[in-house]
Amino acid sequence: MPPPAPRTVQQKVLRKAQITLLDWYSQHARDLPWRRTKDPYAILVSEVMLQQTQVDRVIPKYDEFLRLFPTFQALAAAPTADVIRAWSPLGYNRRAVRLQAIAAQIAECHGGELPEDMKTLLSLPGVGEYTASALACFIHGQNVPVIDTNVRRVLSRVFRGTASVAPMEVRTIAQWALPLGRGPQWSQALMDIGATLCTSQRPVCPQCPLELYCQAAATFRKHPAVAERRAAYGKRQQPFAGSSRFYRGRIVDCLRRLPAGDSIAVTDLGTTVRDDYEETHSEWLIALVRGLETDGLARVQETSATNASTAVLRISLP
Ligand code: SF4
The missing domain is CATH 1.10.340.30 (Hypothetical protein; domain 2)
Structure with a gap:
């Protein structure tokens, strides 16, 4: 059974929007290497x-x-x-x-x-x-919706205007809007629109093939800053520098630079990835390294150092 059609959109309008977008895609598709292969x-x-x-x-x-x-x-x-x-x-x-x-x-x-x-x-x-x-x-040409961030944004704006749309509702819209037998081109077209014209902060509605059918276009034409405000609101993220992900990336970069088969002691690793590294950071560093080991990104070995009573952790790529 097909999903219920969104209340505000007529089937005839959807059909026109599908034809318009697929036609636009046939002329303006991004030339990407993975689209040239099967x-x-x-x-x-x-x-x-x-x-x-x-x-x-x-x-x-x-x-x-x-x-x-x-x-x-x-x-x-x-x-x-x-x-x-x-x-x-x-x-x-x-x-x-x-x-x-x-x-x-x-x-x-x-x-x-x-x-x-x-x-x-x-x-x-x-x-x-x-x-x-x-x-x-x-790959297999199946007519299933493919919903990434760009597709989610474009579908929400076209069929729901500038309101926030719950993920389940976007899924229902995506399923309903999918043109029969043209799923791959439709999804790629939506991705291209989202990447080039309908960006989160600056939608370029006058250049967009969906403008005539889009419930957000009138608002963005009158108040372009609405998109910027919404995008800024949605981007309240933790700063990347100094985050665990930042230091995990630094550790893996350090391991990549080692000659093949080599490892590095955890204390040397600390001073390599962090300028202010000191003894008190060792617990934090070992937790990061153990996390990388769990994720298959590092190998950790305990070795006994000469003249030392404690084991030394040595880290390498797996
Ligand atoms: S008309 Fe504007 S808001 Fe609507 S899909 Fe196109 S760029 Fe996005």
Whole structure:
């Protein structure tokens, strides 16, 4: 049974909006390397890289990564330390370990073929609703909604104006608005609109193909600052510098710089990643290192130092 149509939008208007957007996409689609391939492995790599990283930073790394690890099997068989090194400078390094775990499961349990059904896709390590939908849609051509931040913002504005929209409602709208048989192009078009015209702070409504059908356009034309205020409100985040994620990234960068197979003592690591490091920070540092070990990003070994009564922790890439 199809989801209920949003009250304020007529089916006829939706149909026109679909035709307009798909037509716009056929002429203005961004030329992205992962849109030029049908290789499931390459598309999976792009999807994992694009989580939390901007397109222009992903493009050069995507090509290099595929050269180093061209198939599921090659990635699965590679030393994890090499995969983590190759991931630099994308950040969120856990994604590299997760991608390798996905490749290993596909190589070992699925004969090197990416599964097609959502349930099996969701059983891959660390694959959630978004990634499973993106793989089903962009690789297997299934007509399922793919809802990332950009798609969520565009759909909310077009069909609900400037009001906040709950995630479940966006999902209902996304399912309802999906044009039959054109899911992949529709989702990519929404992503392109969200990335280039309907940005969180400065929507460029006069240039947008959806302006005629969009419930937010009139407000943004009259009060452009509304988008800026809402975006600023939504961005009340902790500062990155000084956060745990910041120091985890620094530790992994330090480990990447070690010669292959080398390790570093935890005390030396402390002074490398933090200028003001002192003895009192050791507990904090060990907790970070243990967290990286749990996430598969580091190996921790206890060794007995010469002339020392206590064990020394030494850290390396896995
Ligand atoms: S008309 Fe404006 S608010 Fe609506 S989708 Fe386009 S850019 Fe976004």
